[in-house]
Amino acid sequence: MEKPSISLVIPMFNEEANIEHAIAYAVDALSQHASDYEIIIVDDASTDDSPELVRRAIAGNPRIRLIRHDFNQKLGASLRTGFAEAKNELILYMDADLPFDPEVLGRAIRAINVTRADVITGYRFDRTTEGFKRTLYSVLYNWLIRALFRISIRDVNFSFKLMRREVLKAIDLHSEGSLIDAELVVKARNRGFVIQQIGLDYFPRIRGESHLSSPGVIFKIFRELIRFYPEMRERVSHEEVQRVVREKREAAVLADDRHPIET
Numbered sequence: 001m002e003k004p005s006i007s008l009v010i011p012m013f014n015e016e017a018n019i020e021h022a023i024a025y026a027v028d029a030l031s032q033h034a035s036d037y038e039i040i041i042v043d044d045a046s047t048d049d050s051p052e053l054v055r056r057a058i059a060g061n062p063r064i065r066l067i068r069h070d071f072n073q074k075l076g077a078s079l080r081t082g083f084a085e086a087k088n089e090l091i092l093y094m095d096a097d098l099p100f101d102p103e104v105l106g107r108a109i110r111a112i113n114v115t116r117a118d119v120i121t122g123y124r125f126d127r128t129t130e131g132f133k134r135t136l137y138s139v140l141y142n143w144l145i146r147a148l149f150r151i152s153i154r155d156v157n158f159s160f161k162l163m164r165r166e167v168l169k170a171i172d173l174h175s176e177g178s179l180i181d182a183e184l185v186v187k188a189r190n191r192g193f194v195i196q197q198i199g200l201d202y203f204p205r206i207r208g209e210s211h212l213s214s215p216g217v218i219f220k221i222f223r224e225l226i227r228f229y230p231e232m233r234e235r236v237s238h239e240e241v242q243r244v245v246r247e248k249r250e251a252a253v254l255a256d257d258r259h260p261i262e263t
C-alpha cells in the first residue's frame with residue numbers, strides 16, 4: 001500500500017507545557033506513516049511562550065508551519081484557518097495536549113483504505129476519566145447531535161478526525177466555536193461522504209490548562225447550533241458536490257496561474 005501525504009492541523013492556545021512534546025510525537029508518527037507531511041499549527045493568539053516554542057521547532061523542521069491569529073478566535077475559526085492551508089491528500093486534526101497517541105494514525109490510514117471511507121473519526125474507549133460532569137456533558141451532547149441530525153456518531157467532539165481533502169473542499173464550515181466538529185461530520189454525511197469510526201485510548205490532559213469546557217464555550221455551541229441548524233440539515237446530491245469541488249479546483253488553478261503575473 002502506498003503511503004498518503006498528510007496535513008496535520010493542531011489548534012493551539014497557551015500550550016507551552018505540551019506543544020513541543022506533541023510536535024515530537026506527531027513528527028514521529030507522520031514520518032512513519034506519511035509519504036510526505038506538513039504540520040500546521042494555528043496559534044489562536046496565545047499569551048504564553050508556545051508560539052516561540054513552535055518557532056524553535058520550525059528551525060529544525062521546515063515541514064512545520066505556524067499560523068498566528070492576531071486575536072483569539074476560538075477553536076472552530078482556528079480549525080478553519082488550518083484546513084484552508086492544508087495541501088495534502090489526507091488531513092488530520094489533533095489537539096495540542098495529545099489526547100491520543102499519534103501512532104494510531106497508522107491504524108486510521110489502514111481503516112480509510114480498508115473501508116474506503118472519506119472520514120475516520122475516533123471515539124474514546126473510556127471517557128469517564130474526564131470526570132463525572134464532563135462525561136455527562138459529552139453523553140448529552142452526543143445524544144443531542146445524534147437526535148437532531150439522525151447521525152450515528154459516538155463521540156462527536158473527540159479531536160481525532162482524519163479526512164480526505166475532497167471532503168473539506170466540498171464543505172463550507174462556519175462555526176467559530178466548538179460546534180465545528182458536529183458541523184464537519186454532519187455536513188460531510190449530508191453530502192454523501194462515508195464516515196467510519198475507530199476506538200482510541202484516551203489520555204486526559206495532565207499539563208497546562210483546560211480552556212474548552214467553560215460555560216462560555218458551551219453557550220457558544222448552542223448559539224451556533226441554533227444559527228446553523230437549518231444549513232447543517234441540508235442534503236446535497238453527490239453530483240452537486242462534485243460540481244462544487246470541480247469549480248473550487250478550477251478557481252485554485254486560475255489563482256495559481258495569475259500569481260506569477262501579479263508578482
Ligand SMILES: Nc1nc2c(ncn2[C@@H]2O[C@H](COP(=O)(O)OP(=O)(O)OP(=O)(O)O)[C@@H](O)[C@H]2O)c(=O)[nH]1
Nearest residue numbers: 011012013044074075078095096097205210211212
Ligand atoms: N483555537 C483555539 N484553540 C483552543 C482554544 N482553547 C483551547 N484550544 C485548543 O484546542 C485544543 C483542545 O483544548 P482543550 O483545552 O484540551 O479542550 P478539551 O480537550 O475539551 O479539555 P481538556 O483536555 O480537559 O483540557 C487544544 O489544542 C487547545 O490548545 C482557543 O481559545 N482557541
Ligand SMILES: [Mg+2]
Nearest residue numbers: 095097099205
Ligand atoms: Mg484536551
